[in-house]
Amino acid sequence: MDLLIDSFLSAILLIVSLDREMLSVVGVSLTVSTSSTLIAGMIGIPVGIGIAFKSFAGKRLVITVLNTLLALPTVVIGLMVYAFISRRGVLGMLDLLYTQKAMVIGQVILIVPVVATLTIAAVSRIDDRYRKTAMTLGANARQTALVIVREARFGIMAAVIAAFGRVIAEVGISMMLGGNARGFTRTMTTAMALEYDKGQFTLAVALGIILMSLSFGMNLLFHFFQGRARS
């Protein structure tokens, strides 16, 4: 019990003192997670909108595959990407392994299905009268799609936030593709795992508090946007 209380108090002090190593780890985490969320948003949102709008053969199958990909373990993605970017892989010459770029690639694969499926759900929930109204008022197909996306904007924002929440807390991809190199690819989750291995809990607890606070903030935002989407 004493260990927990001591670690917690030391962690608070570490956070308040804005420890450089801690800030570096948080910075890497935020940089990698924000980059992968932005890229996944640029891919997943149009894919989700396209699937929601278009009627095509195999649409249900595509949605089922995307839903299945939601449960893809991070270590499986790590392994797959590793096979491509390792020295002996087809993309080995790009020298991506153990870089932030490799982590971003893995995380994008992880969360594109999250963004796409939640976008499909958000767009599909929009009342069909919006489409009909836009069309009868003279909008072309692109303008009509924009109206629907605008009405679904809170749902789409919620999709992006859910995706960010997923990547900021993942360990497998960061560890396997980033290598946990101090100051370069060490994220909050990989640093926590390392500190635990070393038996030093202060930094791990401090990062845990920051991660939990971030997750809480993300969840608050997610529920805010979901609430707006439903109203």
Place this chain on the structure above:
Amino acid sequence: MLYTISGLKQMYGDWTVLDIPRLSIDEGDIYALLGPNGAGKTTLLNILGFLSRPSIGTIRFRSRDVHFSEPALQAFRREVVMVDQTPILFTSTVYRNVEFGLKVRRIPAAERQRMIADALDLVGMNRFAHAMGHHLSGGETQRVALARALVVEPRVLLCDEPTASVDAEHQATVMAILKRINREKRISIIFTTHDRLQAVSLGKQMIYLNQGRLASNGLENVFPATLTPVSRGQLECTVQGAIRLTLPATASHRDEKRGRILIDPARLSLKERAHPKPAANRFSGRVVQLSEEKGHIRMVVDVGIGLHLLLKPATYRKNPPLVGDRVDVSIPPDAVRFI
């Protein structure tokens, strides 16, 4: 001619929801599209608004053939605007809602502002310009939807049951707006309703639809009925379980048959009140509604079912009953048609 429709059919699988061999609609008039629920009114309105493609058939709009391909339809849609039965406003202000149609037409901002002010003024919603659309009541939403449709100055305004979602006070307002825009702006209006009185008071022309087909009259006096052979040459027709008619049998009526009958309102007549017991096919009831309709007197008599009578004014004036009076109505067998 505004619309010329030939051989139009709308089918969902094997189910034909609309079948109109020929229909012409004049420019500048107000048309009431009358019919019971499921008659195909909204389906026809969607096709007239170029929002859905018919399964078969051709449409000419202002002497131009309509090709139901997306880029071609957009040009037609810019001349025809439809207002839904329960319109939905974009999640934005009233001003932005009304502005939408102008923006997609690339009308300059200064002109947009003037046109929006005029449109909102027309429907009496100017003071709500900066209110959020989803905070408005049903009647206010309907008026904003009208302003949003009218601001783009369409040739045709299609209204699906324009007063269905508004209270009595706002119904009168909406009707007055429609009359005014037709009179002042010469906008052709086609609206659906199953309210005969509304159709008569607003519409200059009537189109009757029943089960997806054009019908020759307003389809009032259509009731579920059971035909039962009672003797050789005679049938008993039980109408809504409330009244029984005696009708001559035909070869096709050998067994009990359920379906719907149509009683022609123009062939019904008022009779002197019979004492003590009315004769066959005569029913006693109370006058519940009286109105004038295009040179005739429409009377609704509650005889257990609400029977509509369409009387010539001279016939009515001989012995004019008032609302609430008891009268006897005679239904001649040839006024009844099994449909």
